[in-house]
Amino acid sequence: MLDRLCENPIFWIFASCNLLILLDSIFEKPTFHTACRTFPTLFNQFCYFMMLNRLFPKSCSTTEMSYWDHRDSREIDCLSGACIFARKDIINKLQGFDEKFFMYAEDVDLCYRIKLEGWKLYYLASEEIYHLEGASSKKQSQKYFSAIAMRESNFQFFVNHYGKVNAQVYKLIIFIGSVFRLLVIVLSSLNLRKKE
Incomplete structure (x- = not known):
């Protein structure tokens, strides 16, 4: 990656690349995952929790940028x-990562502050690294903790950059989205029972 950055000074501020995700060990076949996304907003979080991104991937894209290959x-x-x-x-x-973030979203916060300073961030499609995903939250109990920590970190991001009112709206979106998803699960299971 360093060679690529030195060849083209335009990339010489911040860059990332493709992640080859390893779920358990370095001996398994990796899966492709991108290392770039958009900033969380109330709109894209609403789209995610209400699953609108599945119906309208371009207009209701979540932070993962699924509309782009x-x-x-x-x-x-x-x-x-x-x-x-x-x-x-x-x-x-920028004094590095913000210590208010216990886990997750500290990278999003840093990138947001970088953009506020007027610097640019680049994704280099030709570069790859291996990443052992979930090493911090591997066990099932830790996965639940991980989901909660992710929401709390996003909440902290909203507080830091969009204000407390928007952060509370984000929590409301989580609640509404959770109820909606629970209803979808219940209705789907009832529908399956009727077919049996």
Whole structure:
């Protein structure tokens, strides 16, 4: 990645690449995962929790940018913390990751602050790294903790950058989305029983 960045100074601020996800060990076949996304907003979080992104992937895209095949390098909003190649002087100026984030979204927060300073972030489609996914939250009980920690970190992001009112609206979206998803599960199981 360093060679690619040195060849083209336009990328020489912040960059990320494709992640080859390993769920259990380095000996398994990796799955492809992109290391870039958009910033969370009330709209894209509503689309995610109400599953509108599945019906309308382009107009109701979530932060994962599923409308794009990720085969070309381009400027993006946000890089995954699993792979950020950055200039040390800029990270020092921003004082690194915000310690208010216990786990998750600290990379989103850093990228948001980078963008506020006017710097650019790039995704390099030709580069890849291996990432052992879920190493911090591997057990089933930790996966539930992980889901809660993700929501709490997103809430902290909303507080930091969009204000407390929008952060409370985000919590309301989580509640409404959870009720909606529960209803979908119940109705689906009732429908399956009728067919039997």
